[in-house]
Amino acid sequence: MKKEDIKKVVLAYSGGLDTSIIIPWLKENYNNCEVIAVSGDVGQGTELDGLEEKAKATGASKLYVLDLKKDFVENYIFPTLKFGAKYEDYLLGTSFARPCIAKALADIAIKEGADAICHGCTGKGNDQVRFELTLKALCPDMAIIAPWREWDIESRDEEIDYAEAHNIPLKINRETNYSKDKNLWHLSHEGLDLENPANEPQYNKPGFLELGVSPEQAPDTPTYITLHFEKGIPTAVDGKEMGAVELVEYLNKVGGENGIGLLDIVENRLVGIVTVDDAVDVMEQEATEDIQKMAAMAPSEKPYLKTSVFTLARNRIVWLMVLMVSSMCTCGILSTYEAAFAAVPLLVTFIPMLTDTGGNAGSQASTMIIRSMTLGDIVPRDILRVLWKEFRVSLLCGFGLALVNYIRLVIMYPGQEGICLVVSLSVMGTVIMSKTIGCTLPIVARCLHLDPTLMASPLITTIVDAASLILYFQIASMLLPL
Numbered sequence: 001m002k003k004e005d006i007k008k009v010v011l012a013y014s015g016g017l018d019t020s021i022i023i024p025w026l027k028e029n030y031n032n033c034e035v036i037a038v039s040g041d042v043g044q045g046t047e048l049d050g051l052e053e054k055a056k057a058t059g060a061s062k063l064y065v066l067d068l069k070k071d072f073v074e075n076y077i078f079p080t081l082k083f084g085a086k087y088e089d090y091l092l093g094t095s096f097a098r099p100c101i102a103k104a105l106a107d108i109a110i111k112e113g114a115d116a117i118c119h120g121c122t123g124k125g126n127d128q129v130r131f132e133l134t135l136k137a138l139c140p141d142m143a144i145i146a147p148w149r150e151w152d153i154e155s156r157d158e159e160i161d162y163a164e165a166h167n168i169p170l171k172i173n174r175e176t177n178y179s180k181d182k183n184l185w186h187l188s189h190e191g192l193d194l195e196n197p198a199n200e201p202q203y204n205k206p207g208f209l210e211l212g213v214s215p216e217q218a219p220d221t222p223t224y225i226t227l228h229f230e231k232g233i234p235t236a237v238d239g240k241e242m243g244a245v246e247l248v249e250y251l252n253k254v255g256g257e258n259g260i261g262l263l264d265i266v267e268n269r270l271v272g273i274v275t276v277d278d279a280v281d282v283m284e285q286e287a288t289e290d291i292q293k294m295a296a297m298a299p300s301e302k303p304y305l306k307t308s309v310f311t312l313a314r315n316r317i318v319w320l321m322v323l324m325v326s327s328m329c330t331c332g333i334l335s336t337y338e339a340a341f342a343a344v345p346l347l348v349t350f351i352p353m354l355t356d357t358g359g360n361a362g363s364q365a366s367t368m369i370i371r372s373m374t375l376g377d378i379v380p381r382d383i384l385r386v387l388w389k390e391f392r393v394s395l396l397c398g399f400g401l402a403l404v405n406y407i408r409l410v411i412m413y414p415g416q417e418g419i420c421l422v423v424s425l426s427v428m429g430t431v432i433m434s435k436t437i438g439c440t441l442p443i444v445a446r447c448l449h450l451d452p453t454l455m456a457s458p459l460i461t462t463i464v465d466a467a468s469l470i471l472y473f474q475i476a477s478m479l480l481p482l
Contacts, residue, residue, distance in 0.1 A: 006030050006143060010109040011118045012101060012131070013037035013063065014044070015051045016180075017170060018120030021162050022147055023058040026118060029150070033115075037063040038108050040101035042072045043184030043249075058168055064108055069184060072100045073244040077185055082232040088265060093186025098127055102134035109142055116143035156191065184248050186261075187211050197266050212256025223258050225251075346416065347476060350423050351469065357401065358430040358468040359461035365390055365438030366460050370452045373442060383443045390439040391432065398431035422476045429475065430468040437463060 009026055013019045023035050037055040041048060048065060055063040076096040085092060109117050117135055121127035132144055153159055156179070163170055179191040187210055193199045203214035228236035234247055242250065255261050369386065372378040378386060402424040409420035438460050442452035 003029075004031060006033055006115045006145075008034045008036065008112065008114045009116045009118050009145065010036050010038055010105060010112060010114045011060070012105055012120065013039050013051070013055055013060070014120075015039070015047065015054055016120075017156060017159050017163070018122070020054070020058060020168050020170060021159055021166070022118060022120050023055065023060050024166050024168065025147060025151065025162075026145070027059050030145075035060045035118075036108070036112055036114065038105055039063065039065045040068045040104045041065055042068050042097050042100060043245075044182050047182060054169065058166075066104050066108075068100055068104055069245045070243075072097060073184060073248055076100050077248070078233050078244065088267060089263060090265060090267060091186065093183060094181045094188055095126065095130060097181075097183045097185070098130035099134045102131045103138060105131075106135055106138040106142070110139060114142070116145050118145040118147070120148070121146065122148045182210070184245065184252070201262075201264050203262065209256075211252060212261070213259050215259040215262070218257070218259030223254060225254060346413070346419055347422075347472075350426075351472070354423070354426055354430055354468055354472055355461075355465045357427055358434040358464040361394070361397065361431045362434035362438035362460040362464045365435040366442055369439045369442045373446060373452055378443070380443055380447045383440070386439050386443065387436065390435045394432040394435035397435070398428035401431060402428035418480055422472075422479050425479075426468070426472040426475050429471050430464070433467055433471060434460075434464045437467070 026035050037060040039051055052063040080092055080096055105117055119131045121131055135144060178189045181188045202208050204216060226238050227234050235241060237250055405427050406420055406424035409423060445452045
């Protein structure tokens with residue numbers, strides 16, 4: 001969807017730093033579009049206080065605050081708990097809240113007739129993937145706006161600069177500018193001093209922990225509780241039955257008071273933003289490299305006009321030397337059949353046509369197979385299927401070329417039907433052989449952990465030239481009086 005066609009946007013709104021500045025940014029960059037803020041309450045608590053006033057003050061037309069706590073616990077937390085799912089000891093506090101919130105966003109966007117859904121996920125983590133995969137599944141035709149992929153802001157300090165310039169009130173300052181995510185299941189911290197793995201979390205610092213105390217500040221005497229489960233789901237604490245939300249809130253309180261549930265990790269995750277331009281650059285580089293290899297040159301990333309003559313020559317001469325030495329085989333084959341030339345000089349005139357046809361047929365097959373392997377359509381174990389298919393293709397192509405060639409030669413060389421037959425049969429045999437070689441060598445290269453593009457036109461042509469000459473003169477020796 002074009003920018004100018006976006007009139008109404010539903011924004012995933014938390015009231016934090018990112019989403020606070022996104023509302024005015026959307027109105028500035030999307031034709032003063034209507035912004036509808038949506039907050040999914042998955043247990044943020046007091047973070048939601050005053051949210052409606054703040055959202056409207058920064059430009060939102062309305063705010064939805066959706067109570068998702070019961071859905072979150074019953075349909076996301078408890079199923080995950082039953083399976084014992086975790087990631088590097090991390091109990092998925094943020095990750096499984098995102099699909100829950102994204103589902104609510106999709107529902108509101110459809111209800112409001114929105115043109116797009118916007119989120120404030122940065123490129124430093126997996127949240128873009130979590131939100132957008134859910135949205136694409138539930139409302140595939142809805143445009144998605146991710147400001148962090150568009151704007152020039154590069155840090156949280158620059159976000160604060162933007163907020164101050166637009167008079168947007170913030171609950172944080174530059175010294176307490178941790179990136180936090182809070183819900184019923186956890187509270188995560190990142191940023192500032194935590195970005196350096198050498199720094200330990202300041203658990204004892206006043207205000208750092210919001211859901212409990214550090215182990216050092218916890219009581220010296222243990223607290224015992226009894227949990228009752230039904231079919232893997234907790235339903236009661238110390239004999240008291242509780243609803244899902246109430247139970248989790250109670251356990252958070254008891255656990256927090258006893259300093260448990262703290263985890264300090266450096267998480268493996270998606271880091272950075274891959275833009276369309278980045279993707280195109282990579283595609284261009286890979287395509288250029290493959291083209292150069294297929295042309296028998298050492299790959300170079302420099303533009304042609306900025307590459308020195310010496311470098312261009314160096315990139316080319318090695319492969320030219322290899323191909324030249326390989327072509328010596330052709331010379332040896334020709335010298336072997338000198339007697340045939342002397343007996344039937346007309347045979348020599350058809351050698352260029354025969355070798356060119358073989359090289360072209362082999363190049364067609366190798367190019368198709370290399371492309372299919374690059375796209376993942378063909379893997380090495382498919383070699384027999386490929387051979388059978390290319391054999392049938394080569395039969396049809398070879399027969400067609402041989403027939404046309406025979407008719408042409410009979411007309412051009414009346415009385416030389418024997419030579420015409422030899423040449424035509426050689427064309428058919430060369431096409432079959434060339435396509436077989438062309439489809440096989442790239443797959444063999446992949447099996448040997450070599451780049452299949454090495455088995456492209458120049459090398460295929462060199463191999464096919466030699467093989468086609470041997471075939472040509474063998475057929476001639478059998479059918480002509482040499």
